[in-house]
Amino acid sequence: MTDDSATPGLFDALEAPIEASSVSTQKKTTKRGTKAAEPKAAAPKAAAAPAPRKRRSAEDMAATQREISVSEFFTKNRHLLGFDSPLKALLTTVKEAVDNSMDACEEAGILPEISVEISAAEEENRFRVCVEDNGPGIVREQVGKIFGKLLYGSKFHKLSQTRGQQGIGIAAAGMYGQLTTGKSVRVVSRPGKRAKATEFLLSIDTAKNKPEIHHEATVEWEHGHGTRVEIEMEAKYQKGLRSVDMYLKQTAIANPHLTLHFTDPGGEQVTYERNTKEMPPETVEIKPHPHGVELGRLIAMLKSTQSRSLSAFLQDEFSRVGAKVAKDIVTKAAAAKTGQTLTVKSYPSRIAREEATALHKAINETKISNPSTDCIAPIGEDLVLAGLKKEIEADFYAASTRPPAVYRGNPFQIEVGIAYGKPGGVGLEVTDEGRIRKKATSRDVVEDLVAGADEPIRVLRFANRVPLLHQQSACAVTKGVILTNWKSYGLTQPRGALPIGPMAVLIHIASVWVPFTSESKEAIASYPEILKEIRLALQDCGRKLGTYIRKGKRLKREFDKRNYIEKYIPHIGIALQEILDLTNVERDGTVETLEDVLHKSRKF
């Protein structure tokens, strides 16, 4: 199959002594351009070849192959983590810090109060980001690793609903600061009143992916407990749809139990007060749900389990599996004609791959009840509505929370809220006396959240209560909205695009493991199960919206007709007065009667 004719001198190269070639490798690293020249000199035979090439053998290549540190990898690929532009870097940093604070507070059962401060540094195009919380703090030994090592944390290995899950974010923010300013990260942490607060200055050794702590000292701190992180970085501050301001506003919507203070570079201060003292329902850590667990993972679990019997294994390592279900599974598996001998007593680690395959098949064919809801904490329809009403001016609101579902063994839950009606725009309502009148609206208008009447609707995406501001077009949530047929709910919708109208849709996915399309956690991967749930939730809200819109249109027609008639009633009155020679009182009486009749004749 090889095409030697075209590669003269090839085999000399393949058999060439390793020294020779590794020499050339050294040259390369010391002098530029040498490499390009080499072949011409080194291989006269190559003259016949279409173009003189370097002749690198498997050995040459082996000499250059080595391990890549995860920090090196992400430094070179910082856009994967959301640090591709100075503007985005600022948002990502605030996001990662706030997410961690929220997680820590909730885990410790503390109502979160967080303050974010962004200030300009001396150097131009540089800002200092400070995020401070009233959380449980971090013990001395952990500070370095948490802020100075990628892929380190407590959230990755457990199945429970947290904002962070990768053990990358905040360390990456520090790494970006270091990369763009050369400065280290400052951390102050106090784990409880009896402990003293400690101050750290640290950076990452990217080649080793290890923290370097340059300075450590106990300091006075006014707060009883909490953590403060300060990062200076090359950044750009700007308001708008994808700004820090917007991220914080939406965070307030999705976290009504959070009090949030923000000071922008201009020194302007805004505070989002919590509107409930109730913490989100506590979620429990769960075992994986048997459905959708991959065969390879099952085999690994069989090897590593403590359980002494297959039945015990299934019940201990998975959620929603009791003795009966376990028995069903094993029976099914044994029934499969693979000439094997699986019983509920089989010793897990001795189960062969073929048997495991049958077991895996049996698991997915066995009916197993959905995961328990207590591992997920949706915001809840009431709070979704409250959040929307608090921040978004609209005429109509609806919300819908789906029951939990599963993808790849991970429980998740979708909830949707919609706000319809142009900001400051005027709806119509029917008064108690049956009159139609313009609805007055008092709340502040938030122009930036609800779209205009002729623009695509706004989509507010949340994952585990964290707003997602970037990569909307690549997100399963957006796909879900586009795939929904909004025409049947009274909105116009271009083919394959978002519907048009004065509307904002809030979509929240809560899960023990949110499948993001990249480490920057900006968009959600389109797993079919997730898409399906999103669409069902949207359809539910859509139906309510449809009813409202149709009613609105009817009201509008009525309203216009009545206005029209009412305009003429007085003239009719005058006409009658002249014809029947009525007194003014009689005339006005008649006019009133006519109007009453008119309103009584309403069709609804």
Add this chain to the structure above:
Amino acid sequence: MTDDSATPGLFDALEAPIEASSVSTQKKTTKRGTKAAEPKAAAPKAAAAPAPRKRRSAEDMAATQREISVSEFFTKNRHLLGFDSPLKALLTTVKEAVDNSMDACEEAGILPEISVEISAAEEENRFRVCVEDNGPGIVREQVGKIFGKLLYGSKFHKLSQTRGQQGIGIAAAGMYGQLTTGKSVRVVSRPGKRAKATEFLLSIDTAKNKPEIHHEATVEWEHGHGTRVEIEMEAKYQKGLRSVDMYLKQTAIANPHLTLHFTDPGGEQVTYERNTKEMPPETVEIKPHPHGVELGRLIAMLKSTQSRSLSAFLQDEFSRVGAKVAKDIVTKAAAAKTGQTLTVKSYPSRIAREEATALHKAINETKISNPSTDCIAPIGEDLVLAGLKKEIEADFYAASTRPPAVYRGNPFQIEVGIAYGKPGGVGLEVTDEGRIRKKATSRDVVEDLVAGADEPIRVLRFANRVPLLHQQSACAVTKGVILTNWKSYGLTQPRGALPIGPMAVLIHIASVWVPFTSESKEAIASYPEILKEIRLALQDCGRKLGTYIRKGKRLKREFDKRNYIEKYIPHIGIALQEILDLTNVERDGTVETLEDVLHKSRKF
């Protein structure tokens, strides 16, 4: 700032002895649900609290914090690597294997001949992917790491144009196979005629990110040198726009020097013969370009350099810096009023951060010539056209290659090719005798590559000669096409969308480091420099297209008019014959004359 009122009993928790809490941690891992129950029992004080919470202190959390193996991370996040669906997994696997083969062949100066075979495995929904090349092979010691370890390879640490760059792809494919079938990867490799071929069976220990070699043996192999990899995996095979077939076809377009054999699960065979024996121009590995190198990286380089003087450092570690430019930079840096003493003789590793900052500023303010082109190998306008013509039926072709540019210190180059005209559709042309006639087209029609007249145009995206089939909407290339104003070139274009028309656009980015939006390498990040170059290249082709379309429209009008007139000439002939009483010969002569006159009167 803390909100104690809302968190009674909090501090008991924070000061709680570590044993107590770590006990609860143990409980958690052994019995399900316990955790949820605990607090109620454990903390009567909490009764007053809105909801009884678990009380986890900094110590509790510390107990659960640990390192995450990169393989564990990507197993859980397999969609990041392009393994989110069985359909995509198949494509990704073929892609990674073929990319590696191409890179290896080119590095060894071998004209690549690759065969891909996909066959159904015994188990349903499982396929076996085999990719074999005539490359240089892999030495024994490296096989394990290359196929059984993530983040390992030779391409990450150097700046040169290769298809692979992360050291993840093929190992991840093996990991996915292992995860979905429990089976290990089979590799056969022969590094040259004198060596024997060796067969390996291996898998990844995901907890350690280390290869496990289960079997190794020398085997007979008909090929003189090369590598063969076989992976069995849960997958789905299907033709269409994002299929393996399409990937291979487009690979053939972008790699005219490649001979590619493909056998699909149906046993159907197709071969793409190379249409040139000329290898792509050889690219040299380069040093980073000084512009866009981040301060942090500069500082690191200053620390680790061998050079004894600042001037030598700048010349040795960067491309395009000679003694003069180095001097300019240092002078600028010293001039900056930071009270420092930088000279060309300064000892690199002794340069303080403030000085480095000034140096960094000076570098970016100094004019430095663009990177040399020899580090990038574009396909070239001729071969782009050849490739398009070979595979795509159209009436008009144009291509444009931009000069190289730089982002973040990485050179890159954009080239664009367009094919316009409905597949099998008919264009118009002017004959030598000046007649307009319908253009006949003989080549096979490739319906699936050129869009229909009323659909959005097709965008064929390539990065370092690798076709990108997924995440089109998230890709800088697509953004570039959308941001281009196609109306001015005679196409219709909805606002913020792809233009409409029977057209395919090929866009290729060649770079020493392509910034992908995720490890699955499906879309390119929108660095402003890249977007700009894409638009410039598109505009160049667009202008040519505009001329063609306008001419086409003119021709069409002419053509219709002439058809109309020609229809009547014979009748005029007959009329004249009757009036002037001509013979048939005279009449036909007259008709001919009239037609000649008509054609001579053409305006172009």
